[in-house]
Amino acid sequence: MQKTVMAVTGDETAATGDMPTYQIRAPPTSLPQGVVVAASPGSLHSPQQLAEEATRKRELRLMKNREAAKECRRRKKEYVKCLESRVAVLEVQNKKLIEELETLKDICSPKTD
Numbered sequence: 001m002q003k004t005v006m007a008v009t010g011d012e013t014a015a016t017g018d019m020p021t022y023q024i025r026a027p028p029t030s031l032p033q034g035v036v037v038a039a040s041p042g043s044l045h046s047p048q049q050l051a052e053e054a055t056r057k058r059e060l061r062l063m064k065n066r067e068a069a070k071e072c073r074r075r076k077k078e079y080v081k082c083l084e085s086r087v088a089v090l091e092v093q094n095k096k097l098i099e100e101l102e103t104l105k106d107i108c109s110p111k112t113d
Contacts, residue, residue, distance in 0.1 A: 045053065
């Protein structure tokens with residue numbers, strides 16, 4: 001009696017028995033040496049599982065995006081506060097320099113009475 005087993009090897013499958021088997025594939029070059037990727041026949045999902053996975057990934061992406069946007073807004077507020085503070089300091093400095101200029105003009109200009 002012949003049994004059927006689906007063995008996943010790369011992009012091809014072979015029928016060899018009735019129990020699913022796991023095939024170890026060579027790791028992609030981005031993985032560290034000694035780390036292997038196991039593929040199983042169970043990795044093929046139903047349309048409902050694929051939809052749930054897509055929904056989960058979308059929710060995760062949206063959550064990360066919300067956090068990134070929140071951090072961006074916080075940094076922008078901090079930057080604007082820093083600019084406002086700098087403006088205040090420069091306005092005071094400008095006012096002092098204008099007063100000094102007026103004083104120097106009064107000293108250096110000839111008096112006509």
